[in-house]
Amino acid sequence: MIGATTDRELHEECGVFGVFGVPGAAELTYYGLHALQHRGQEGCGIVSVNDAGALRRIKGEGLVTEVFNEANLRTLEGSMAVGHVRYSTSGGGGIENVQPFLFRHFTGDFALAHNGNLVNSHLLRRWLEDKGSLFQSSSDSEVLAHLIKKETRNHTQPRIYAIVEALNMIEGAFAFLIMTANRIYAARDKYGLRPLSIGRLGDGFVVSSETCALDAVGAEFLRDVEPGEIATLDGKGIRSTDYSMYKRHAICAMEYIYFARPDSDIERCNVHAFRKRSGRLLWQESPADADVVVGVPDSSLSAAMGFAEASGIPYEMGLIKNRYIGRTFIQPSQAMREKGVRMKLSAVGSLVRGRRVALVDDSIVRGTTSQRIVRLLREAGATEVHVRIASPPITHPCFYGVDTSTYDELLC
Known part of the structure; x- marks a missing residue:
């Protein structure tokens, strides 16, 4: 991680x-x-x-x-x-x-x-x-x-x-x-x-x-x-x-x-179709005045596509995931930890520069990753970043296998 x-x-x-x-x-x-x-x-x-x-x-x-x-x-x-x-x-x-x-x-x-x-x-x-x-x-x-x-x-x-x-x-x-x-x-x-x-x-x-x-x-x-x-x-x-x-x-x-x-x-429901439908509903509930829609790879891409289709705003691959970072990637210093999100994701400057971005993510836990991605897009030249989350807030710990077992681990 x-x-x-x-x-x-x-x-x-x-x-x-x-x-x-x-x-x-x-x-x-x-x-x-x-x-x-x-x-x-x-x-x-x-x-x-x-x-x-x-x-x-x-x-x-x-x-x-x-x-x-x-x-x-x-x-x-x-x-x-x-x-x-x-x-x-x-x-x-x-x-x-x-x-x-x-x-x-x-x-x-x-x-x-x-x-x-x-x-x-x-x-x-x-x-x-x-x-x-x-x-x-x-x-x-x-x-x-x-x-x-x-x-x-x-x-x-x-x-x-x-x-x-x-x-x-x-x-x-x-x-x-x-x-x-x-x-x-x-x-x-x-x-x-x-x-x-x-x-x-x-x-x-x-x-x-x-x-x-x-x-x-x-x-x-x-x-x-x-x-x-x-x-x-x-x-x-x-x-x-x-x-x-x-x-x-x-x-x-x-x-x-x-x-x-x-x-x-x-249970006979396609996951991509579910996420895409969530993105469409997200636009209805919380529209954004933006020039492009960008999803956070990979699990948010389907929702971002649905958001873009419902809004008519172009969908762009504004964030690219590094698939070769490896599970054993280590960060021995605070400075390297701060660069962690750059090792995992990179913003495509030519697609977001000078544009208002609707950033669609699937969920939010503590919010620290979202803050770093927003900063990444702004540094790549995005004039505005509007964050939209395709799932309801995670407000309670889970004891059934998801690794959020305390309230301290949650943003909400």
């Missing part, structure tokens, strides 16, 4: 991806994770199941292209795999928190990948530790695995019973993938806060946090996993189990506003 000590931005959620019944599942998972890279850049991993039912894992800190290569992907054999890209919102960083987690148990090994945040994880963790559980990470995601295996009365029953009981003990936002030697369980929280979609590929299935990853591997979208549902993917096809009677569709608004890729469909 640029200027982490002096700035604050929203960060993407984690992303999960799974393949069942398709040869070369790990390679497909690699491409799926690459399509979900925007949801997490701190670490990634893949667990595969070979024909003998053995689970093997490769994970590491860094981008998908940094962790995986042709040689190590060849070692992940089989037609089943689950993968994960991580941005830490709970538990912090470190290789021990990179998922998928792999658990060995006498009833059968299994892997687990999670997108979201469990708000009662600390209470459950203490309860489990009091009962003898030993945790290998500080991630809240590991809690579910211990809950699944802790109650011995379910060991003689199909695993779905233990999963249902475990999911009813946790509270929060989540999309879970649980893979055994024979099947993948895809579960979504009862509020539907985190997205999860299922596609068909050949004779098998693909499950992903976003539909853009289904498109990346050539899968056909079938349906979303419903809130409060466990979708079981195995040789019998797709079977559905409702683990909660209290279910509602309350998808996180930030998926549409910021997190998801514009080519994804979230």
Whole structure:
């Protein structure tokens, strides 16, 4: 993150991806994770199941292209795999928190990948530790695995019973993938806060946090996993189990506003179309007397296009994003931190010089980045800069996976 000590931005959620019944599942998972890279850049991993039912894992800190290569992907054999890209919102960083987690148990090994945040994880963790559980990470995601295996009365029953009981003990936002030697369980929280979609590929299935990853591997979208549902993917096809009677569709608004890729469909609504419509409504609610409309790359561009179309003001690419800044960019001095926004964004002087600019951004957290972008445009020659935000004010902390957990982190 640029200027982490002096700035604050929203960060993407984690992303999960799974393949069942398709040869070369790990390679497909690699491409799926690459399509979900925007949801997490701190670490990634893949667990595969070979024909003998053995689970093997490769994970590491860094981008998908940094962790995986042709040689190590060849070692992940089989037609089943689950993968994960991580941005830490709970538990912090470190290789021990990179998922998928792999658990060995006498009833059968299994892997687990999670997108979201469990708000009662600390209470459950203490309860489990009091009962003898030993945790290998500080991630809240590991809690579910211990809950699944802790109650011995379910060991003689199909695993779905233990999963249902475990999911009813946790509270929060989540999309879970649980893979055994024979099947993948895809579960979504009862509020539907985190997205999860299922596609068909050949004779098998693909499950992903976003539909853009289904498109990346050539899968056909079938349906979303419903809130409060466990979708079981195995040789019998797709079977559905409702683990909660209290279910509602309350998808996180930030998926549409910021997190998801514009080519994804979230609950059958295209993200680009949603953002563009937001830009049109923004013009109706707060017009600007300007010569050009400029969006902040990348998640604000769709809204800026909608604002321009509704207003009749020309849309210009007045800000250019440097895509090669790298996730490990460091700023050892205050002077370099102040230059951070220039390393990330540059203004196109010939397009904004002498003009009144309507600057459209998707959201505002602390406002420091917006101030720097306005200053950047003014220094490039813009005579006026009118800031317009395409989402409602963020007025309250979020405890469900977005990294704004205190009021001090918010402008409003």
